[in-house]
Amino acid sequence: MEEKEISQAVIRRMPRYYRYLGELIDDGVERISSNDLSKRMNVTASQIRQDLNNFGGFGQQGYGYNVKYLYEEIGKILGLNEKHNIIVIGAGNLGQALANYVKFEKLGFMIIGLFDVNPALDGVTVRGIKIHMLEELEQFCAENQVDIAALTMPKAKADAIANRLVDAGIHAIWNFAHVDLELLDKDVVVENVHLSDSLMQLSYNVARNKKARESGS
Amino acid sequence: MEEKEISQAVIRRMPRYYRYLGELIDDGVERISSNDLSKRMNVTASQIRQDLNNFGGFGQQGYGYNVKYLYEEIGKILGLNEKHNIIVIGAGNLGQALANYVKFEKLGFMIIGLFDVNPALDGVTVRGIKIHMLEELEQFCAENQVDIAALTMPKAKADAIANRLVDAGIHAIWNFAHVDLELLDKDVVVENVHLSDSLMQLSYNVARNKKARESGS
Numbered sequence: 300m301e302e303k304e305i306s307q308a309v310i311r312r313m314p315r316y317y318r319y320l321g322e323l324i325d326d327g328v329e330r331i332s333s334n335d336l337s338k339r340m341n342v343t344a345s346q347i348r349q350d351l352n353n354f355g356g357f358g359q360q361g362y363g364y365n366v367k368y369l370y371e372e373i374g375k376i377l378g379l380n381e382k383h384n385i386i387v388i389g390a391g392n393l394g395q396a397l398a399n400y401v402k403f404e405k406l407g408f409m410i411i412g413l414f415d416v417n418p419a420l421d422g423v424t425v426r427g428i429k430i431h432m433l434e435e436l437e438q439f440c441a442e443n444q445v446d447i448a449a450l451t452m453p454k455a456k457a458d459a460i461a462n463r464l465v466d467a468g469i470h471a472i473w474n475f476a477h478v479d480l481e482l483l484d485k486d487v488v489v490e491n492v493h494l495s496d497s498l499m500q501l502s503y504n505v506a507r508n509k510k511a512r513e514s515g516s
Numbered sequence: 517m518e519e520k521e522i523s524q525a526v527i528r529r530m531p532r533y534y535r536y537l538g539e540l541i542d543d544g545v546e547r548i549s550s551n552d553l554s555k556r557m558n559v560t561a562s563q564i565r566q567d568l569n570n571f572g573g574f575g576q577q578g579y580g581y582n583v584k585y586l587y588e589e590i591g592k593i594l595g596l597n598e599k600h601n602i603i604v605i606g607a608g609n610l611g612q613a614l615a616n617y618v619k620f621e622k623l624g625f626m627i628i629g630l631f632d633v634n635p636a637l638d639g640v641t642v643r644g645i646k647i648h649m650l651e652e653l654e655q656f657c658a659e660n661q662v663d664i665a666a667l668t669m670p671k672a673k674a675d676a677i678a679n680r681l682v683d684a685g686i687h688a689i690w691n692f693a694h695v696d697l698e699l700l701d702k703d704v705v706v707e708n709v710h711l712s713d714s715l716m717q718l719s720y721n722v723a724r725n726k727k728a729r730e731s732g733s
Contacts, residue, residue, distance in 0.1 A: 305715075310720050311717055313714065313720070314698075314713035314717065315713065317716065318694070318712075333625070363613055367613035376720065377716045377717075377719055377720045377723075378716075378719040381723070390614050391616070392609055392612045394611050395611040396609030396610040400610075402712055403711075406715070408718070408719070437524065446722065447715075447718060447722070449721075460605075470722070470725065471721070473715065477619065481560075486729075488718060490714055490715070494617070494620075495535075496528075496531035497690070497709055498596075498707075499596065499619065499623070500530075501664060501705060502530060502594055502625070503527050503530070503593065503595055505687070506595035506598070507704055512703075
């Protein structure tokens with residue numbers, strides 16, 4: 300496949316294609332036209348063709364898309380053909396929720412350890428995954444292949460721990476702390492999940508809808 | 517303020533302004549130029565001016581922005597001048613994590629109840645918030661003002677419960693189930709938090725960075 304820079308907006312839509320194609324496979328569908336996929340996904344057929352053309356197409360005139368092939372190709376694009384080991388920093392409710400979420404494993408994301416500063420959690424396991432003390436972080440990263448670290452601790456500590464993780468050789472951070480990380484090493488991939496931001500977005504739309512209902516429009 | 521349709525892309529950036537302005541207030545900063553705000557937030561000054569102009573500006577030539585005023589105005593735009601009552605469907609780790617997150621309350625989002633089908637959780641409280649059985653949902657919604665429902669149950673049950681919530685008068689759903697909800701009533705606001713999608717986006721960027729490092733570019 301040719302190498303070119305693909306916009307993050309396109310990449311952001313890929314997991315949704317992957318999800319729908321997975322459902323089609325579960326339903327026993329072997330091929331689908333961009334029109335049918337478009338109806339299912341509630342996006343235009345031209346959007347679908349344009350998105351998939353970024354990766355070289357996959358569709359055949361008059362046949363449509365081979366569902367399994369497209370599913371696997373998008374999986375490769377998303378890096379899902381390799382396993383990823385994840386550690387979770389912060390073993391509170393959110394950290395434990397991530398560890399309990401078996402869906403991630405099906406996608407190849409294996410949570411291999413949790414870390415916390417609370418001595419009461421030392422050695423406790425969540426679905427067989429051990430909680431370590433934060434001071435063991437560097438040693439754990441030296442002894443295990445760690446690809447991604449999820450940060451679920453309070454924002455005040457997030458920068459310091461993120462930079463410790465980078466020093467320990469981790470170059471991908473899944474950040475749940477409500478702050479934009481300030482990383483000393485710029486060659487690090489960060490994906491933010493800012494729950495408060497998402498809630499505010501919802502709140503804006505609630506207010507807008509309410510106004511529209513009240514004005515009868 | 518004039519009413520006009522503002523793009524979701526602009527709205528999506530507003531919580532981040534709100535967060536940075538809140539931090540400026542905490543730091544005792546009373547006013548800031550779009551240039552200084554731009555450096556802090558790592559976006560262009562022209563983007564900032566353009567974004568805020570959607571809501572009528574707020575800046576004054578030669579003075580910059582009044583931090584507290586701008587913070588409050590953006591808060592109003594986001595609907596944060598009103599309190600929002602939330603119920604959480606699913607009292608597993610994720611549901612309990614949401615209930616334990618005090619930050620939401622500071623923003624005016626009050627979690628007033630959790631719901632689950634597991635009888636072992638009936639009447640248990642999380643930070644003082646009671647877990648109810650799902651069969652009590654309709655009665656609870658009739659007796660309490662519920663503005664938003666957060667869905668944290670498995671995706672197989674999400675559509676049915678979402679439609680039950682809408683029938684019970686709730687018009688805003690914060691959806692953590694890994695599915696695009698199919699709602700019979702279209703006048704419902706849905707905000708999705710698809711954790712697997714976010715993880716795949718991260719995984720794509722990990723693979724891309726790795727390739728770039730290996731090719732030495």
